[in-house]
Amino acid sequence: MNSILRQYFLILSFTVLLTTSGYAQMLDLSDAKIICFEKKDKLVLKSVAVLQEEIKKRTNISLPASKKWTNKSQPIIAVGREVDLGRFPDKYRTAISQMKNTGEEGYKMLVFEDTKTVFIIGHDSRGVLYGIGKLLRKMEMGQGGLFLPADLEISSTPRYPIRGHQLGYRPKTNAYDAWSVAQFDSYIRDLAIFGANSIEIMPPRTDDDFTSVHMQLSAMEMITEQSKSCDTYGMDVWMWYPNMGTDYTHPDSVQKELAERRQVFKAVPRLNALFVPGGDPGDLEPDVLFNWLQQVAEVLNQYHPQAKIWVSPQVFKPTQAWFDVFYEHVNKQYPWFGGVVFGPWVKTPIREIRKIIGPDIPIRKYPDITHSVSSQYPVPQWDLAYAITLGRECINPRPADEKMIHNALDQYAQGSISYSEGSNDDVNKFIWSDQDWDPETPVIETLRDYGRYFIGPDFTEGIAQGMIRLEKNLQGPLLVNQGVTRTLQQWQDMEKKASESVLTNARFQMGLLRAYFDAYIYRRLLYEAELEQKARDVLAEAKSLGSKVAINQAKAILSKAWEAPVASALKERCLALADSLFKSIGAQLTVEKHHAMGGRGNFIDYIDRPLNDVIWLMDVMAMIAKEPEEATRIAEIEKILQRNNPGPGGFYDNFGTPGSWARVKSAISREEDPGNLESPRITFGIGLVGQPWVHEVTAQGFEGKASPRPWMTQVTALYDQPLKIVYDNLDPRGSYTIKVAYTGRFRSRVKMVANDILVHDYLKTGNQPIYEFQIPQQAVSEGVVEFKWIAAPGERGAQVSEIWLIKN
Template identity: 50%
Template sequence: MKPNQETASKRVAPWDFSDAVLLIPVGLKGAEAKAITLLMEETEKRTGITLTVTHEWPDGHQPIIVAGTEASLQGIVKDWDALQTLANPGKEGYRLLGAKGERSVVLIVGADSRGMLYGIGRFLRKSSLMKQSIKVPANLSISSTPKQSCRGHQLGYRPKTNAYDAWSVGQFEQYIRELAIFGANSIEIMPPRTDDDATGPLMQEDPLDMMIRLSEIIDSYGLDTWVWYPNMANNYADPATICEELLEREEIFSKVPHIHAVFMPGSDPGELEPDLLFVWAEQVAELLQKYHPKAKLWISPQVMSHEPAKWLEGFLANVDKEPEWLGGLVFGPHVDITLPDLRRRIPEKYPIRRYEDITHNFHCQYPVVNWDLAFALTLGRESINPRPLAEKHIHNLLESYAIGNISYSEGINDDVNKFIWSDQDWDSKTEAIETLRDFARLFIGDAFSEGVAQGLLALERNWEGPVAVNEGIDRTLYQWRMMEQAAPPEVLNNYRFQMGLLRAYYDAYIKRRFIYETELEMEAMDALKSASSTGSLAALEKSEAILLRAKTSPVSQTLKQRCWELADELFSNIGAQLSVIKHKAIALGRGAFMDAIDFPLNDSRWLSAQSSVIRKLDNEKDRLNAIYEILNRTNPGPGGYYDNLGSYKGWQRVAKGKGWEKDPGYLESPRMAPGIYLLQSERTFDESAIPPIASTRHANTLADTQLSLQYEHLDPASAYTVKVTYVGDTASELSRDYHVTLTAQGGRVLHENILIKQGQCTQIESPIPQEALANGNLVLTFNRVSGFKRLNVSEVWIMRNGLADGAS
């Protein structure tokens, strides 16, 4: 049998190991002893059974669980030859074999210490562990070796995270243990100084003390400790700055007992030009090896620069010099070259490790595909986000170009995604549903394994397509509520069950609100349409009263109440910070999605602002004209076209490029983006500047990727004007302005080098050259020509102005 093959009877009743004895070699130390402790403690937690330990093959017929390494078990296991029916595993691999004769036996045999740990993890995942009961699948037969050599996750103890900063040392150890059960061999931690405050209101430990303790815990399980270490100073060409920065790192490197590698991001945060970055990195690498001689410094071509192509070429030129101190490269967010291209561009001697963003929903490396704005406005960038099928696809598409992944995580919201990635890094042929069943069985309970596994898949489906017509959202809630009603107290108080349950309630509440508030907006617009007969002020008053019903007569408040109850329970259980005010989250966009649960899902803010402006007009005629403008804002006139590129209908106008299936990071393809940072901006808008929703949701491209739109059936004899709404990027201390040029087919320029200010919507009108309409078809192409590396286009009007000059 080849490695990573397994056979296990699906129909034979499981074997009973409830009274089993645990046979282990004498004198286990270090990570091997820790693996046995893990086996015993995790079994006892779930069953109440304390396994009796022996070091010799016992007499009688009592079931035996044997655990150890190939080397340590030699000579103490009977019928060793039976193990040879399974292929020899490779490094970090294991064999797991069940046999039944006079007695039931399970052999957990690691190729090495780590293999022993992962074999124990697989045993726990596949066993049914209930009160006073240990059931093992019949005829268990597995030989497994990890495919990827680097498998891990970043756990940052800093205020920016949505849970980790509230954790105790014990909570961190338990989570690290659970990640190891699913095959993780690396944990990435952080120094006390990053792009965060030095400490936070929920921290229980000094950050440096926690860093030291985490390194010790990671090492105790035989895992690798990585350190993510950004460059936070302003001037790394200044000798005084360099001295200060090296002194800080020396304290960290000398006090943290176990460091296997340090990852220095090129930026995000940090703003160094490539030549200076590599000069500085060499000094850090030398200092690192003074205290950790085998450790290597890894570096990423992440860049927030306005001109990423130029920066990247400078970075790659430095890699081509093949510095000895460089351990490898890291591919993650804000790397503006595809992973296959990066692999081709660098010397073969350098491995690539992935640093994949599994934690964010949009404005990120791998956004949710065409996510409905109702969810984006409420659940936001960093909500509970199980995406098992999407994460498996992203993993497998690029697997062959790297040695594995240590994921980028900002907290517990991406919990499910971590275990999917670990399983895929081990064996990418593993189906996501198998991982979910193991996850639910081990962490929630055997009786809930299928329900929770399928429920997590259902939560991912909740985010597919328009929320208003997604019938599965209501069905998903029914399924989770059935489990909720049947669950014992220990399951109801299980944070992983609470997270799934909260999402189910939340999604259903948002759908119900969206349908209700959409209807209110339509009623409000109908009221405005009556202005010519009722008078402008009366129409405005009626319209506002209708929109206000979203607050005075809200819908489905029992769903909302249950969401808050679960959010409070999660804060109590694991410090999940789902609210800024109640749970001390650092910001709305940092996991505090409960604070946005009632954010308007229609254009009530814009309509109210417009009403206020209109009331200040002096005469009825002007007020009626202004109301007419509201009602006809998106009307392109007879023979014209209007598209909101961030809507499902408008998105059909966009040339898709490679698309998500081949380009999930959208490095070479446009993507649909919500643009909620303009709608939820904390800055005070002038009433006349509050944008309608359609002006903010947009199509987006990165770096130098073009955005193209296709129009057909235009009249070649008519004159047309194009009006475009551009969306500025998130306001930042560093300018995120950019310049854009719009052309029609044949390179005909419609407008050129237009400045798009950050945090604003900008509208530009331009005539369309008659030559561009010769056959009735029109292709518009948008190019970012300079400035920040995102191009955002939200609305496009093609307006017919009558016959062109000379046409008949």
């Protein structure tokens, strides 16, 4: 009777699931037995254990494993390598043999519905693990029930041999430094289940502190454990090892550095490759760098004889001479040399690197999937409200963007190991791994696997669509993005039906937090934009009200943003979820409460940053109020109101806004150049003298005065790529003056031309914000002017935030 009731409730509980999952028939594997003939292969045996453990965790079902075939009627999950196929009954062997052949790390999955038998046959031992990973991703697992689509037939081989992610145990990360050995092992397993075969770790000494308050083990102890975990899953171990020393030529300094590396290499039981960046940090001249790496290789191979060293041409201010020597060394193909890494701040486009280096020299991508601004692949034309509050390292699911970025460049490399600084890019990791396995994989398929496997079958579609909605929240001007509210409503619907285990699931919490955060910022932006307009309306009445009365009323209106805030319940939910994430995975979203490193994931600290021009307006109004003469005060108020007015026949542009972006000229699409090495991008940060170099976007003062919002965004061309901005419909007989605001973090030397006629020669930006120049009349004679800014060789790029084109 108990068995009958159990079956009844299982069928009842999965009825809705089966009718909405898109599968016509589901195979019940709740009473299945695992058959695996393997006795010695550690990875195959580990893979079977992964299958058992992950099913047990989600269903409370313990599937037994046997090394003998059974002819009983119970369901079977048969696991093995292709070399084992001859040991299975003829019926199954024949059908599996007729499937498309697989290559290294590939697998075949086939369901025999009539006998309730599922086969996972790996091309090799790793293939078994990835086949089981795919099986787990496709199963519908709930308490007491285990189901699989009955029509599954998959023969799959990974497109690229390098598929992985960086998991650095250091304070700069926003969560990793709080993880235990068990948490790292679980995460490495998760990545393997989605096809990753490599993990990149870090030595104790990087451009960071050695310890943090969160660390449960020393860095040296943890990298040993990370290496051990990878080894149990048959995964390659890479190590990112920057050159942090001050001298790599003096014998004493060299011996000290080699001694450190000897200690590190000895500590890790598995190390397949070493990645040494050319810079950021540790800039070295190529001759010094490669001579040093020869010595490192000798030490490395004492402990890991097959390990190779990979290098990136990654420097902040490179010259052509630097690159020439670098690639000359690369093409010598030293015995210890593994290949070239293409990552952030590599100036040469990857397709050009492919032409420069020998055809048999491999390239590995090092994509920045973790940052949203000041990064290799920033959110395109991001709204300033998000840049100010979500910042550089927020929870950032960008599934469509990640696929586009991956597929734009994948053909030039042998795969990738991503740059990650914490849990914030979790969704992006799984998207990237699936694309490295097969670039044809639809994003929605990965997201459905993600929701089904990590959250639960009841949330498959909700999570998948919810992550897509979070990415859409970030696209375009926030002020008119009404979809932000709908996104929150959809996440709240899931929140209402979620069990306690789902509500405490970090992956659900991260998505839910972003939905609440985005909605709060949207509501604040609407409110604060209206407050600013009302304050400006009052200032426009200064002559009739009196300047001081108008200023006081404007201040009172602007102050409502914090004295009478909106949507406080949304903010409180964000704060609560931040606490929950700290508890569940050690995510550090605030500096004071969660002990985050500033500018590294602590976006909750930015939740109430002003979204209008209140800082600048309050500062300017305070100075105006000190003026002794009423006429002077009125005149200064008028300057506030007329700040962006170029006068009759003139033009004004703030290049952080969509309307102005239309003037920016690009010869190549973002889909062809996602990292903007040959096309312009929007950047954030004021970057004037006297301000610290920081990643987060702030409204800090300039020479005792606050900065207006337009100085916080720029159009930027990296390195010596020309920045082109076009104006048409000019008076061909007219005379024009250009006022240009040079703000931005680079502080480069730039020159400006108009239709190739010099307007100004190289000048160092950052010393003052606004410059004014007369435009040569010859440049205007056709009524169309292409302004072009070019950074000097070795600089990081040209940046322009505002232009006033004034008709004289």
